[in-house]
Amino acid sequence: xxxxxxxxxxxxxxxxxxxxxxxxxxxxxxxxxxxxxxxxxxxxxxxxxxxxxxxxxxxxxxxxxxxxxxxxxxxxxxxxxxxxxxxxxxxxxxxxxxxxxxxxxxxxxxxxxxxxxxxxxxxxxxxxxxxxxxxxxxxxxxxxxxxxxxxxxxxxxxxxxxxxxxxxxxxxxxxxxxxxxxxxxxxxxxxxxxxxxxxxxxxxxxxxxxxxxxxxxxxxxxxxxxxxxxxxxxxxxxxxxxxxxxxxxxxxxxxxxxxxxxxxxxxxxxxxxxxxxxxxxxxxxxxxxxxxxxxxxxxxxxxxxxxxxxxxxxxxxxxxxxxxxxxxxxxxxxxxxxxxxx
Amino acid sequence: xxxxxxxxxxxxxxxxxxxxxxxxxxxxxxxxxxxxxxxxxxxxxxxxxxxxxxxxxxxxxxxxxxxxxxxxxxxxxxxxxxxxxxxxxxxxxxxxxxxxxxxxxxxxxxxxxxxxxxxxxxxxxxxxxxxxxxxxxxxxxxxxxxxxxxxxxxxxxxxxxxxxxxxxxxxxxxxxxxxxxxxxxxxxxxxxxxxxxxxxxxxxxxxxxxxxxxxxxxxxxxxxxxxxxxxxxxxxxxxx
Amino acid sequence: xxxxxxxxxxxxxxxxxxxxxxxxxxxxxxxxxxxxxxxxxxxxxxxxxxxxxxxxxxxxxxxxxxxxxxxxxxxxxxxxxxxxxxxxxxxxxxxxxxxxxxxxxxxxxxxxxxxxxxxxxxxxxxxxxxxxxxxxxxxxxxxxxxxxxxxxxxxxxxxxxxxxxxxxxxxxxxxxxxxxxxxxxxxxxxxxxxxxxxxxxxxxxxxxxxxxxxxxxxxxxxxxxxxxxxxxxxxxxxxxxxxxxxxxxxxxxxxxxxxxxxxxxxxxxxxxxxxxxxxxxxxxxxxx
Numbered sequence: 001x002x003x004x005x006x007x008x009x010x011x012x013x014x015x016x017x018x019x020x021x022x023x024x025x026x027x028x029x030x031x032x033x034x035x036x037x038x039x040x041x042x043x044x045x046x047x048x049x050x051x052x053x054x055x056x057x058x059x060x061x062x063x064x065x066x067x068x069x070x071x072x073x074x075x076x077x078x079x080x081x082x083x084x085x086x087x088x089x090x091x092x093x094x095x096x097x098x099x100x101x102x103x104x105x106x107x108x109x110x111x112x113x114x115x116x117x118x119x120x121x122x123x124x125x126x127x128x129x130x131x132x133x134x135x136x137x138x139x140x141x142x143x144x145x146x147x148x149x150x151x152x153x154x155x156x157x158x159x160x161x162x163x164x165x166x167x168x169x170x171x172x173x174x175x176x177x178x179x180x181x182x183x184x185x186x187x188x189x190x191x192x193x194x195x196x197x198x199x200x201x202x203x204x205x206x207x208x209x210x211x212x213x214x215x216x217x218x219x220x221x222x223x224x225x226x227x228x229x230x231x232x233x234x235x236x237x238x239x240x241x242x243x244x245x246x247x248x249x250x251x252x253x254x255x256x257x258x259x260x261x262x263x264x265x266x267x268x269x270x271x272x273x274x275x276x277x278x279x280x281x282x283x284x285x286x287x288x289x290x291x292x293x294x295x296x297x298x299x300x301x302x303x304x305x306x307x308x309x310x311x312x313x314x315x316x317x318x319x320x321x322x323x324x325x326x327x328x329x330x331x332x333x334x335x336x337x338x339x340x341x342x
Numbered sequence: 343x344x345x346x347x348x349x350x351x352x353x354x355x356x357x358x359x360x361x362x363x364x365x366x367x368x369x370x371x372x373x374x375x376x377x378x379x380x381x382x383x384x385x386x387x388x389x390x391x392x393x394x395x396x397x398x399x400x401x402x403x404x405x406x407x408x409x410x411x412x413x414x415x416x417x418x419x420x421x422x423x424x425x426x427x428x429x430x431x432x433x434x435x436x437x438x439x440x441x442x443x444x445x446x447x448x449x450x451x452x453x454x455x456x457x458x459x460x461x462x463x464x465x466x467x468x469x470x471x472x473x474x475x476x477x478x479x480x481x482x483x484x485x486x487x488x489x490x491x492x493x494x495x496x497x498x499x500x501x502x503x504x505x506x507x508x509x510x511x512x513x514x515x516x517x518x519x520x521x522x523x524x525x526x527x528x529x530x531x532x533x534x535x536x537x538x539x540x541x542x543x544x545x546x547x548x549x550x551x552x553x554x555x556x557x558x559x560x561x562x563x564x565x566x567x568x569x570x571x572x573x574x575x576x577x578x579x580x581x582x
Numbered sequence: 583x584x585x586x587x588x589x590x591x592x593x594x595x596x597x598x599x600x601x602x603x604x605x606x607x608x609x610x611x612x613x614x615x616x617x618x619x620x621x622x623x624x625x626x627x628x629x630x631x632x633x634x635x636x637x638x639x640x641x642x643x644x645x646x647x648x649x650x651x652x653x654x655x656x657x658x659x660x661x662x663x664x665x666x667x668x669x670x671x672x673x674x675x676x677x678x679x680x681x682x683x684x685x686x687x688x689x690x691x692x693x694x695x696x697x698x699x700x701x702x703x704x705x706x707x708x709x710x711x712x713x714x715x716x717x718x719x720x721x722x723x724x725x726x727x728x729x730x731x732x733x734x735x736x737x738x739x740x741x742x743x744x745x746x747x748x749x750x751x752x753x754x755x756x757x758x759x760x761x762x763x764x765x766x767x768x769x770x771x772x773x774x775x776x777x778x779x780x781x782x783x784x785x786x787x788x789x790x791x792x793x794x795x796x797x798x799x800x801x802x803x804x805x806x807x808x809x810x811x812x813x814x815x816x817x818x819x820x821x822x823x824x825x826x827x828x829x830x831x832x833x834x835x836x837x838x839x840x841x842x843x844x845x846x847x848x849x850x851x852x853x854x855x856x857x858x859x860x861x862x863x864x865x866x867x868x869x870x
Contacts, residue, residue, distance in 0.1 A: 420766075421767045421768075424767030430765055432762060432765045436766075440758050441755055448751065450766065
């Protein structure tokens with residue numbers, strides 16, 4: 001017999017599936033302004049999913065995620081505008097460049113322990129932004145616009161172009177969700193979750209945590225890079241401070257994930273939705289927007305670390321998207337043992 | 343200055359200790375008189391260390407009363423409890439490795455009970471000449487036995503009325519353990535009560551006036567070591 | 583020609599003094615509490631704005647304003663650690679990073695709201711323009727020299743506090759083993775708060791010198807944090823004298839980089855940091 005929480009859960013899962021399907025057809029029923037907003041939402045969602053994967057599971061708190069978004073933007077410009085490749089193949093290539101840059105970046109920042117790693121990633125982002133400002137072909141410090149020919153190659157009519165960019169963002173967000181879902185369901189994901197909850201647990205499962213963290217760090221880079229490419233298609237411009245915007249691609253993202261619920265699959269989605277609702281209704285607040293989000297996220301950390309989703313989750317029997325395997329008996333027992341006599 | 347009901351200096355009455363929902367200690371009663379040596383024995387996981395943590399104010403959730411010198415100390419901070427005259431020699435010694443021997447000892451003095459301190463640095467140097475020679479050496483560079491001396495010295499300099507010793511023989515050579523255990527009666531002679539938690543049953547029963555055996559968070563046997571048979575102890579130790 | 587380069591290196595060393603002022607407090611808090619206060623730079627900028635208000639509204643000397651601010655800074659740092667950060671310290675370093683990150687954004691945007699984005703500066707009067715000429719085009723600003731001396735003095739005083747005082751021993755004990763400290767009644771929460779209070783006193787001093795040395799605006803906290811962070815990692819985490827060396831290395835790198843091309847100033851500092859991180863991740867004078 002279905003209980004109330006189970007009924008609510010089934011309802012939410014249905015709603016989630018319905019929204020995803022509806023979103024796939026977005027350009028057919030949304031007006032152009034809405035298409036632009038949902039496209040922005042989807043690219044921010046990708047960034048949020050990636051940050052959550054790193055901070056919420058892999059114990060890599062980065063405040064330099066904007067680095068790879070910017071690298072993606074600049075690489076996309078290089079492939080499409082400078083090398084003359086078509087914009088569609090430039091997107092995965094931008095992701096590839098982000099991945100290549102991520103390797104030395106990772107080697108450097110992984111030398112720092114968790115607490116310091118955060119700032120290490122910021123330094124790397126700062127360096128990449130400063131270097132980007134030195135690239136004369138990319139317009140130097142003031143940046144440049146995407147050539148009109150590339151814009152037109154996406155579609156003759158503006159609405160067609162918006163739809164194309166929308167579907168690219170949709171595809172990337174869907175891919176980000178799929179990849180995270182399967183990663184978290186895999187042995188690696190189970191190991192990371194175990195490490196987060198209880199360090200001995202991870203060793204018991206036998207997952208090599210260092211390798212799992214490397215995989216996560218390198219895995220997120222191409223997604224961030226491709227998001228940067230899509231954001232550039234939409235903004236039609238690159239410039240160091242805008243393409244490597246710490247506020248847009250890191251600060252807001254962190255707040256969204258924290259508020260939505262860090263370390264859960266649903267958290268980044270909820271946080272990004274809340275952010276867009278707030279932005280639509282509170283856009284006149286300006287800097288107060290950030291002050292409010294900052295305060296709100298500190299309050300969330302103090303009161304309910306699992307964010308809005310953690311609060312809401314208490315009403316449900318299970319996650320909407322169940323990434324966690326059911327808790328097993330041995331984990332509980334080992335925690336008891338370590339607690340009793342130490 | 344003593345517990346009204348039992349006349350003991352430390353009286354643990356109907357105490358349960360929880361970690362989350364897990365009950366590590368389940369309604370136990372234990373007492374230690376002034377200048378009395380009491381030994382707590384029990385298998386791994388029986389709740390021995392948890393008991394010490396509850397007394398010193400480092401357990402998650404404690405129910406019941408723990409009275410010391412007539413006051414209930416449940417809910418007080420470790421700082422207050424130490425200042426009132428209980429000091430712990432932690433399991434594994436837990437010295438501060440980058441501090442010198444003297445600095446480690448001084449921390450005991452700083453946190454300890456104020457007033458008529460009859461144990462001073464001079465006593466520690468006299469008792470442990472090897473530490474005197476190494477005053478300025480980093481504690482992390484000492485041998486295990488020397489570290490245990492510092493840990494014991496640190497606790498004594500806190501001028502306690504009750505000393506809690508958690509596994510002081512662990513990982514030490516028998517000769518060193520003999521030396522440390524030889525000190526126990528001399529500490530007792532100063533009127534200091536001692537609660538010893540030890541895996542080495544023989545050793546701790548040899549010095550104890552009374553003992554309690556814990557099994558799965560409950561007292562399974564108690565009395566004077568001379569009054570119980572070895573078989574009884576073993577039966578209540580393993581619960582078989 | 584050699585004079586130009588010697589001059590740049592000298593200016594870099596003096597600049598390193600300012601950077602050391604940024605770094606020592608962060609070195610102390612990171613070394614003891616094992617987390618980096620991401621809002622460290624923003625607190626320096628916030629204090630500079632407070633000094634600006636004091637100096638302009640009361641018409642007092644910046645040095646006196648700084649001295650007035652120091653005890654308040656200690657109490658503020660103590661309270662911040664005791665009542666906010668302590669609640670998330672320990673179990674998971676992620677939480678405390680996020681809280682200080684949130685603080686950083688709140689301060690930055692709060693200042694933006696209150697003072698606007700324009701760069702500000704406090705006038706140091708004639709002291710600011712006074713120079714000592716050493717010939718061959720080499721000049722030292724008097725204020726810069728004072729700043730450098732202050733930085734060395736600050737490191738020396740903190741070193742004394744940490745290694746020669748009772749509270750210093752307690753701070754090091756908690757840094758060694760926080761669980762053991764609590765077991766013997768040292769009350770790590772209180773000692774953490776004292777360490778953070780001291781860190782905030784250094785923030786006050788750093789703000790006093792920075793607000794006269796350079797322009798500052800609400801968004802400049804991030805750069806200050808990165809410099810402080812790079813200095814402590816370069817010097818070796820937890821080593822106070824190391825952060826002086828780290829600060830000087832950064833100062834020289836930036837100053838010499840700027841001589842090639844002014845746009846290279848910041849980049850040169852970061853690149854030297856990354857190179858040292860690559861070849862010597864434990865820093866120049868490792869402590870832990």
